[in-house]
Structures are given as C-alpha cells and as structure tokens.
Amino acid sequence: MDKNPCKSQEVEVRKGPWTMEEDLILINYIANHGEGVWNSLAKAAGLKRTGKSCRLRWLNYLRPDVRRGNITPEEQFLIMELHTKWGNRWSKIAKHLPGRTDNEIKNYWRTRIQKHMNKPAEVCYSNQSDCELLDQQASSSQLPTNTTNADFMGTSYSPLSSFDYYNNIEAFSGQQQQQQIMLQSPSNQEDNYWNMEDIWSMQILNGN
DNA sequence: AAACGTTTCAACCGCCAAGAT
DNA sequence: CATCTTGGCGGTTGAAACGTT
Known part of the structure; x- marks a missing residue:
C-alpha cells in the first residue's frame, strides 16, 4: 500500500500549452456556469489543470472581450x-x-x-x-x-x-x-497548438 | 538550405493579501 | 487569533517563430 494515501489520490496536473479541447471545455463550462472558485471549477469541468492555470488561460486568452495584437x-x-x-x-x-x-x-x-x-x-x-x-x-x-x-x-x-x-x-x-x-494564414499548426479563431469558429459551429 | 541568433509571448512560479473556517 | 484556501499580481522562463548570415 502507498504509505501516503494522499499522494495516490493526487490528480495528475497538466502543465504547458493548452490544447483546443481544454480550451473548449473551459469556455463551455464558463458559458454554462460562469466564472469563480477556480479550483473547484477546474475539477468540476474535468480539467487536469490548477485553478490558477484555468483563471490565467481564461483571463489572458479565452475571454470574449480580449483584444489581441496591434497595440495602437x-x-x-x-x-x-x-x-x-x-x-x-x-x-x-x-x-x-x-x-x-x-x-x-x-x-x-x-x-x-x-x-x-x-x-x-x-x-x-x-x-x-x-x-x-x-x-x-x-x-x-x-x-x-x-x-x-x-x-x-x-x-x-x-x-x-x-x-x-x-x-x-x-x-x-x-x-x-x-x-x-x-x-x-489561418492556423495550420499541428496537434496541440491552436489559434483563437479556431476556437471561436468551433464555438459558432457548435451553436454556442 | 541550414545553422545560428534574436524576439515574442503563453504559461508557470512564488509571493502576498483577503476572506473563510 | 491562527491556519488554510483562494485569487491576484509581478517576475521569469522556455519554446516557437522569425530574422540573419
């Protein structure tokens, strides 16, 4: 048996760049439930990310009102x-x-x-x-x-x-x-790297 | 075309403050 | 009052993109 039961129950935490799937999960979850209590949000949404990471991703990248590029x-x-x-x-x-x-x-x-x-x-x-x-x-x-x-x-x-x-x-x-x-050109990056237009296009296609 | 150097920026880290217990 | 949890902030890092030779 594991001498440290807590350790064995620790949920694996993902780090590094967010995948499109994770972005969609987060966007959909916040669209349905709103922001707040990021740690429990991360768990409830089924994201293997810390609350901090979710908050950062949302605030800096996924929020609908985030402007990108072209600092005037x-x-x-x-x-x-x-x-x-x-x-x-x-x-x-x-x-x-x-x-x-x-x-x-x-x-x-x-x-x-x-x-x-x-x-x-x-x-x-x-x-x-x-x-x-x-x-x-x-x-x-x-x-x-x-x-x-x-x-x-x-x-x-x-x-x-x-x-x-x-x-x-x-x-x-x-x-x-x-x-x-x-x-x-529209993103054609591989696998785990996505542009926001991809994400929001998906959202529109999903009718969200 | 390739190797190397530089720039950019998303994401992480550590710290702190506020609120909850 | 002490401790814990959470959110927020600023600093830093590292990989990808881009430019130069």
Missing part, C-alpha cells in the same frame, strides 16, 4: 504614461486599456518599449509636435483598434512594433503602415 500608438502612449505614473503595476495599467491584459502589456513593455529605452538616441516621442502628428496619424489609421475574441474570425493580426512607428515617423505614412499589417 494611442495605447502605447497610454502605457508609457501610466507606467511613468505607476511603475510595473501592470494590472492597474491594464484596467485603463479595455480588452488588454496585464500579461500582454507587461510583455509588450519588456519586449518593445524597455528594450528601446536602452537606446536613448532613437527615442523621439518627447517632441510635442511629433506627438500631435503621431496622434493625428494614429487616429486616421485604419488599424483595427477593437478586435476582440468575440469578433475574431478568420484573420489574426501580427502586432506592429509601434515603437518603430514612433522612431520612424516619415517611414510610416498611413498607407505604409497598413502595408505592415501581416495577415497570417
């Missing part, structure tokens, strides 16, 4: 402004960017903004007139600004480096910017 220049300004104000309070910053998650903002900051901040000569956004010009360009830009999982069908956008946008004002006319939008 306006959003970047806001992130920079709020970060100056509050520091690494990502969740607080995220609350001011509807549809954006703290994780996404944190990643964006670290990979796109912070990196460039180490190269001060390239930064030019302190110039007031440049900022106004950029705001104008940004507002006239046809970049999608409110793409969410809810209307996410068929196309996924590869995020522009809007820092490059700021650093190369002349190079980024609105037209050129549009050309920078790289449309990825």
